[in-house]
Amino acid sequence: MQKKRQFGHRARLALTPAQVRLVANQAHAARAMWNLLHDWWTMLPKDKRTLAAADAAIRQARKDIDWLAVLPAQASQSVLKAYFQAWKNCWEGRADAPNFKTRFRTVLSVDIPQGRDLQITRVHRRWGLVNIPKVGRVRFRWTRDLPVGRNANADNRITGARLVKDALGWHVSLRVQTLEAAPNPHAGPEVGIDAGVTIPLALSDGNHQDHGRQPRLPGGTADRDKWLNSDEKAKLLRLERRAAHRKSFRKPGRKASNRLKRIYDQIASLRARAKRRASDWQHQTTTELARTYGVIVVEKLDIPNMVRSARGTVERPGKNVAQKSGLNRAIAQEAWGRTVTMLTYKTARHGGTLHKVPAPNTSLRCSACGFITPGSRKDQATFACKNPLCGWSGNADHNAARNVLYLYRMGHALIPAAGRAVVRRTRGVKPAAAR
Structure with a gap:
C-alpha cells in the first residue's frame, strides 16, 4: 500500500552580497506587508473585513508603494493567507491574536508557494541550484536526494519553499511531497x-x-554552552565581556551602535551553532x-x-x-x-x-x-x-x-x-x- 508523506528539508544558501540585499529587501517588504494588512484589518468595521477586500488592498498597495513591489505577487498572497490563518487559529483557541511584527524581533522570511518556480537542479555531489523569484539562480548545499528532474512527478515533487534567515545566514526550507510504501509493523522490542x-x-x-x-x-550547575568546544567557549566569553563593556557607554534611550550590533551578531552565531549541533544529535x-x-x-x-x-x-x-x-x-x-x-x-x-x-x-x-x-x-x-x-x-x-x-x-x-x-x-x- 502506498502512502503520501510530506516533510521539510532545510539547506544553506550560498548568496552573493548583491543577492543577500535582494532577499533581505523582499523579507522586509513581506514584514511590512503584514503590518500594513494588520493595521488595515483592525481599522475596518467587522462587516467589511473580507478576503476579497484584503486582496484588493494588497494589490493596490503594491502599485502605490514602489518598495513593496520587490516582493513577488505570489509571496504577497502567502502573507495574506498566513494572516488569515493566524486569525483562524486565534478564533479556534490555538493561538493568540496576530500582532505587529517588529523589525529586530521578527525572523526574516519569504515564502515561495509554487514549487514550479524553484526549478531545482543538481550541479554535482555537493551543490544544487534553486531559482528564487526576482533574485535569480542561487547555489545551495545538496545533502539529500530530492524529487527533481526526471524523478519528479505528480506524487513525488517539491510543492514550495520558504527562505529563512538565522544567525548563520540564509537557508531555504523546501516542502517535499513523496509517495512511499506503507511500512510493515516493526518487530523490534x-x-x-x-x-x-x-x-x-x-x-x-x-x-x-x-x-x-x-x-x-x-x-x-550545568554548563549552558556544553555544545561548544573550549575555543568557542573562550571566544563567546570574550564577546560577552566586550558587549557588556560597550553597552556601559550607551546612554539610556539611545540605540545600540553598529559595532555593538556586530558583537551581538557574533554571539548569536555561536549560539545558533550550538543549537544546530544539539538538534543534529537529537x-x-x-x-x-x-x-x-x-x-x-x-x-x-x-x-x-x-x-x-x-x-x-x-x-x-x-x-x-x-x-x-x-x-x-x-x-x-x-x-x-x-x-x-x-x-x-x-x-x-x-x-x-x-x-x-x-x-x-x-x-x-x-x-x-x-x-x-x-x-x-x-x-x-x-x-x-x-x-x-x-x-x-x-x-x-x-x-x-x-x-x-x-x-x-x-x-x-x-x-x-x-x-x-x-x-x-x-x-x-x-x-x-x-x-
Whole structure:
C-alpha cells in the first residue's frame, strides 16, 4: 500500500552580497506587508473585513508603494493567507491574536508557494541550484536526494519553499511531497525512555543515549554552552565581556551602535551553532531508536510547569532559587519536547508506535519492588530503595525508565481524545526485568 508523506528539508544558501540585499529587501517588504494588512484589518468595521477586500488592498498597495513591489505577487498572497490563518487559529483557541511584527524581533522570511518556480537542479555531489523569484539562480548545499528532474512527478515533487534567515545566514526550507510504501509493523522490542539531565535519554534496557557533553561549572550547575568546544567557549566569553563593556557607554534611550550590533551578531552565531549541533544529535539518536525498537514509551510531561521559576513573590519568596534556575536551564537545553516530536513521526515512518504514560511517581517508585519509600531518591543521579526487603540501587533515570515501561505493560498508556488524555487498558504481564 502506498502512502503520501510530506516533510521539510532545510539547506544553506550560498548568496552573493548583491543577492543577500535582494532577499533581505523582499523579507522586509513581506514584514511590512503584514503590518500594513494588520493595521488595515483592525481599522475596518467587522462587516467589511473580507478576503476579497484584503486582496484588493494588497494589490493596490503594491502599485502605490514602489518598495513593496520587490516582493513577488505570489509571496504577497502567502502573507495574506498566513494572516488569515493566524486569525483562524486565534478564533479556534490555538493561538493568540496576530500582532505587529517588529523589525529586530521578527525572523526574516519569504515564502515561495509554487514549487514550479524553484526549478531545482543538481550541479554535482555537493551543490544544487534553486531559482528564487526576482533574485535569480542561487547555489545551495545538496545533502539529500530530492524529487527533481526526471524523478519528479505528480506524487513525488517539491510543492514550495520558504527562505529563512538565522544567525548563520540564509537557508531555504523546501516542502517535499513523496509517495512511499506503507511500512510493515516493526518487530523490534519494547523500551521505556526517561528524559533526564544526568543522562539525556535513559532506556529501560540499559542502552542509555548520552551525548557526552555534561561539563559542570562551579556550584554544580550545568554548563549552558556544553555544545561548544573550549575555543568557542573562550571566544563567546570574550564577546560577552566586550558587549557588556560597550553597552556601559550607551546612554539610556539611545540605540545600540553598529559595532555593538556586530558583537551581538557574533554571539548569536555561536549560539545558533550550538543549537544546530544539539538538534543534529537529537535527529541521529531518535532515528536510531526508531529503527531499533518497535514500541517506545515515554512520559507525558508538563514541561512548562517543570521549568517554572522558583523565585516566588515578595510576600512569599522561593527557596533554592539559584539551584532551580540552573536545573531549568539544563532541562530547556535538552529540549525534551522536541525529542518526543521527533520520535513520534520517526516511529510511525519505521512501522513502530510511540505511547505516553502518566508521569507522577515514575522517579520515586522502585522498579524492583514497586514501593514508594521516602528518601529513596537521593539526588538527580542516584536511586537507592529504602525498603528493607529490597535495597535495590542504581541510576535514578534508569529506574524511572523501567517504571515507564512497566506502566505501559500494565495498561496505563494515554490516548489523546477530544483534547484530553484517557487511560487505555491493555493486557500485559509484569516483566521480570521490571519486578
